[in-house]
Amino acid sequence: QAFADFYSLPIEQVPENPLDLFHQRTHKNQWAENTKPHVILIMMESFGGHWIEYQSPSFNLLGSLETHLREDLWLKNFLPSASSTTGSLSSIMISSPHRPIGNFLTESEYMQVPFRSSPARVYSKAGYETHFVYGGNPGWRDMNKFARFQGFDHVAGDVDMEAKLGFFKEKHDWGVFDHDVFRYVKSILQEATKPQMILVMTTSNHPPYQIPSD
Numbered sequence: 001q002a003f004a005d006f007y008s009l010p011i012e013q014v015p016e017n018p019l020d021l022f023h024q025r026t027h028k029n030q031w032a033e034n035t036k037p038h039v040i041l042i043m044m045e046s047f048g049g050h051w052i053e054y055q056s057p058s059f060n061l062l063g064s065l066e067t068h069l070r071e072d073l074w075l076k077n078f079l080p081s082a083s084s085t086t087g088s089l090s091s092i093m094i095s096s097p098h099r100p101i102g103n104f105l106t107e108s109e110y111m112q113v114p115f116r117s118s119p120a121r122v123y124s125k126a127g128y129e130t131h132f133v134y135g136g137n138p139g140w141r142d143m144n145k146f147a148r149f150q151g152f153d154h155v156a157g158d159v160d161m162e163a164k165l166g167f168f169k170e171k172h173d174w175g176v177f178d179h180d181v182f183r184y185v186k187s188i189l190q191e192a193t194k195p196q197m198i199l200v201m202t203t204s205n206h207p208p209y210q211i212p213s214d
């Protein structure tokens with residue numbers, strides 16, 4: 001009855017399993033299938049929509065990003081899956097919400113479960129090479145192990161970035177400044193021989209809010 005009310009359907013049109021009404025399939029995107037564009041999702045530590053409300057000429061939080069918020073597609077109606085970085089990030093890795101009051105997936109009996117809903121696994125089946133890039137020590141809360149179980153081909157952190165790009169003149173308490181993380185991601189794209197799916201987690205905005213000298 002609840003599903004009939006919600007969807008304004010006669011009760012006899014509600015399937016035996018009402019959850020089937022939730023299932024939606026988007027139309028085939030022929031351009032994406034032919035082009036296979038690189039896909040990059042960047043999750044920025046502690047940088048939610050609330051901060052953007054304080055943006056002004058005298059308090060410039062966005063810098064050159066402001067141009068993109070004015071000219072690109074900017075979707076604001078989102079909430080994090082959890083009130084912590086770990087919960088939100090692990091939920092993104094399996095494309096499923098965090099369980100209320102439950103342990104973080106990386107700290108539970110599900111840490112080694114390869115979820116079928118993992119975007120990395122979906123992209124791999126579509127011919128993509130998949131990466132999880134973390135702007136610090138990827139062993140944080142066993143995120144590196146969890147990412148591997150979710151089908152990411154490559155997991156990289158601060159040590160890997162320095163090995164690739166050379167010594168960083170500056171780092172912060174949590175790891176690598178965002179601009180160096182982005183340089184690393186750019187190097188992946190420049191050397192790519194196949195479509196890339198990259199999930200990035202930055203650390204610069206984490207307290208104590210250190211910024212590079214330049």
